Amino acid sequence: xxxxxxxxxxxxxxxxxxxxxxxxxxxxxxxxxxxxxxxxxxxxxxxxxxxxxxxxxxxxxxxxxxxxxxxxxxxxxxxxxxxxxx
Amino acid sequence: xxxxxxxxxxxxxxxxxxxxxxxxxxxxxxxxxxxxxxxxxxxxxxxxxxxxxxxxxxxxxxxxxxxxxxxxxxxxxxxxxxxxxxxxxxxxxxxxxxxxxxxxxxxxxxxxxxxxxxxxxxxxxxxxxxxxxxxxxxxxxxxxxxxxxxxxxxxxxxxxxxxxxxxxxxxxxxxxxxxxxxxxxxxxxxxxxxxxxxxxxxxxxxxxxxxxxxxxxxxxxxxxxxxxxxxxxxxxxxxxxxxxxxxxxxxxxxxxxxxxxxxxxxxxxxxxxxxxxxxxxxxxxxxxxxxxxxxxxxxxxxxxxxxxxxxxxxxxxxxxxxxxxxxxxxxxxxxxxxxxxxxxxxxxxxxxxxxxxxxxxxxxxxxxxxxxxxxxxxxxx
Numbered sequence: 001x002x003x004x005x006x007x008x009x010x011x012x013x014x015x016x017x018x019x020x021x022x023x024x025x026x027x028x029x030x031x032x033x034x035x036x037x038x039x040x041x042x043x044x045x046x047x048x049x050x051x052x053x054x055x056x057x058x059x060x061x062x063x064x065x066x067x068x069x070x071x072x073x074x075x076x077x078x079x080x081x082x083x084x085x086x
Numbered sequence: 087x088x089x090x091x092x093x094x095x096x097x098x099x100x101x102x103x104x105x106x107x108x109x110x111x112x113x114x115x116x117x118x119x120x121x122x123x124x125x126x127x128x129x130x131x132x133x134x135x136x137x138x139x140x141x142x143x144x145x146x147x148x149x150x151x152x153x154x155x156x157x158x159x160x161x162x163x164x165x166x167x168x169x170x171x172x173x174x175x176x177x178x179x180x181x182x183x184x185x186x187x188x189x190x191x192x193x194x195x196x197x198x199x200x201x202x203x204x205x206x207x208x209x210x211x212x213x214x215x216x217x218x219x220x221x222x223x224x225x226x227x228x229x230x231x232x233x234x235x236x237x238x239x240x241x242x243x244x245x246x247x248x249x250x251x252x253x254x255x256x257x258x259x260x261x262x263x264x265x266x267x268x269x270x271x272x273x274x275x276x277x278x279x280x281x282x283x284x285x286x287x288x289x290x291x292x293x294x295x296x297x298x299x300x301x302x303x304x305x306x307x308x309x310x311x312x313x314x315x316x317x318x319x320x321x322x323x324x325x326x327x328x329x330x331x332x333x334x335x336x337x338x339x340x341x342x343x344x345x346x347x348x349x350x351x352x353x354x355x356x357x358x359x360x361x362x363x364x365x366x367x368x369x370x371x372x373x374x375x376x377x378x379x380x381x382x383x384x385x386x387x388x389x390x391x392x393x394x395x396x397x398x399x400x401x402x403x404x405x406x407x408x409x410x411x412x413x414x415x416x417x418x419x420x421x422x423x424x425x426x427x428x429x430x431x432x433x434x435x436x437x438x439x440x441x442x443x444x445x446x447x448x449x450x451x452x453x454x455x456x457x458x459x460x461x462x463x464x465x466x467x
Contacts, residue, residue: 005189005248007307008289009297 014063019046023066025081031056033078040070040079092268092338099233099260102267103169103195103253104129106237108139109275110193113164113282116144116155118174122207124197124261126169149177153185153194160190160250161298162290165241165282169195171257172213176201179217182250186221186315188298191244191282192251195237198226198361199257200441208442209257211361211412215389215419217252221315223322224390226254226361228346230265235339236387241279242329245286247322249315256362257442270337278336319391326388344393346385349375353382356400357454358424359409360386363445367409370450381454386420397427406432407457409450411439417464434460438467 009015034056041051048060049070059070071079097105103126107115115134117127133139142159146152149170156166170178175196185192196217200210211226218224223243227233233255240251255261289298302308327343334340348368350356359367364385371383384400386393400406406428410418421435434457439445449467457465 005287006187006289006298007302007311009300011295011297 018062019065020060020062023061023064024084025066025068026061026084027059027064027066027068027070027079028082029057029059030078030080033076035076035078037075039073039075043069043073045069092270094266094268096264096266097230098125098262098264099227099230099255100125100197100262101129102230102234103237103255104133105269106234107167107193107195108133109270109272110165110167110238110241110279111139111276111281112141112167112193112241114142114144114156114159114166116146116152116159116166116168118147118149118152118170119145122171122174122197122199124169124171124195126195126197130167149174150181153178153181153192156192156194157181157185157188157190158290160185160192161188163282163286165245166190167193167195169197171197172199172201172207175213175217179220182217182220182222184299185250187311189248189315189318190250191241191248193237193240193244194222194250194252196252196254197257197261198254206441207257209259209362209411210440210442211254211256211410211419212414212440214252214254215412218390218419221249221319222390223247223249223251223319223326223388224254225251225388226256226386227260228362228364228385228387229267230260230263231267231339232341233260234267234269235333235337235341238275238279238337239329239333243322243325245282246325246329247318249318249322254361259362268338274337278333323391323393323395326391341387343396344386344388344391345396346387347396348383348385350382350384350399352380353402354380354404355454355458356382356384356403356406357409357450358384358386358397358400358406358420359411360389360420361411363409363411363439366445366447367450369447370454373447374451374454389420389423392423394427397424400424400428400432403432405434405458405461407454408433408435409439409453410435410437411445413437413440413466421464431462434458434462435464436467437464 134143159166408421425433
């Protein structure tokens with residue numbers, strides 16, 4: 001007997017599917033305005049924003065649901081929510 | 087057997103279970119400390135408070151939480167114990183299925199008592215029988231000594247078969263009655279029951295994140311899982327016999343595995359029962375035999391897994407009288423289970439002693455004769 005004793009799930013990226021397809025508004029970042037503060041990274045509920053001090057941010061659109069929290073929290077309004085192209 | 091001194095003493099059934107748990111050295115004990123709890127956990131909390139038992143004793147706010155706590159501990163590799171009774175057991179009901187479905191090797195003492203209404207705290211088996219289909223192994227002791235022995239054996243069984251085990255003992259008749267028993271030396275219990283392996287194949291580990299009990303990606307995974315619990319119970323029958331035999335070799339007492347047999351070799355009639363009142367049934371059967379009635383006794387120690395093969399041995403008997411200390415709208419539980427093996431023509435189901443009504447050896451004799459007259463079906467005493 002081992003771990004096969006009961007059905008289990010191991011964590012994996014996107015185990016719930018490509019949730020980026022749920023998005024109706026897409027966060028677009030103006031990196032020229034971005035002040036590299038990391039607040040959007042801190043607030044993103046889906047952890048799809050990558051940030052390393054000095055390198056600014058990037059968003060993983062495969063899993064970003066377009067909730068807009070990053071745009072709301074950005075202190076310099078560097079993120080704009082643009083309608084998703086259909 | 088090696089010569090290590092056992093301690094001959096006298097204890098209530100509750101304290102016998104508490105001593106057995108102490109000697110099994112569990113890591114976690116959780117209990118809801120108000121009615122319908124018993125002195126099993128009271129004594130264990132005393133052992134922990136005095137430093138005689140190094141375990142985490144978790145007082146929780148309900149029986150649901152008590153079982154949830156030992157369930158979680160068990161899934162992380164701990165040896166875990168809880169105890170309950172009657173309505174407390176029913177408050178655990180949902181968690182019982184989750185623990186069994188997760189193959190958590192918990193041991194739980196169930197002091198069997200009536201279920202209301204009306205409010206009554208006396209002995210009956212309806213409470214423990216109601217969990218028989220949840221995936222737990224369900225056993226019943228017949229004496230204070232066996233309550234001790236069965237509790238120690240239950241940890242071995244649970245941890246070998248990955249099935250949680252409920253150890254039943256009759257409310258008041260065993261739980262609060264002082265009987266003599268032998269407490270084995272700790273060294274022998276340690277030898278019989280080594281610590282639970284730290285490599286136990288349980289999923290909860292720091293640094294190994296995973297989920298169990300989540301929605302299956304395919305319903306067939308769930309179906310397979312349920313079938314495995316059936317097979318685990320079938321395999322556990324062998325383990326129960328082996329564990330009981332090994333216990334006998336090492337600690338001096340064994341009971342026959344899933345059932346205990348008395349005078350069945352030449353029996354034209356067989357009595358089947360479970361729990362503490364089997365002592366009275368045995369006295370009645372012995373008395374009937376002295377009167378020339380060829381009758382034997384089969385005491386069920388386990389009802390899950392159900393001893394189908396052992397009950398089938400009673401094919402040779404002309405009539406089988408099953409005594410149920412429980413009642414359902416369909417009759418007694420054991421009567422129907424035994425009839426499912428032997429057929430309804432051979433079995434008479436006597437429902438007696440329910441709601442804690444006293445039932446003595448002389449009552450067994452009278453009911454046995456009444457059952458033979460009835461020939462089949464249910465006899466309500």
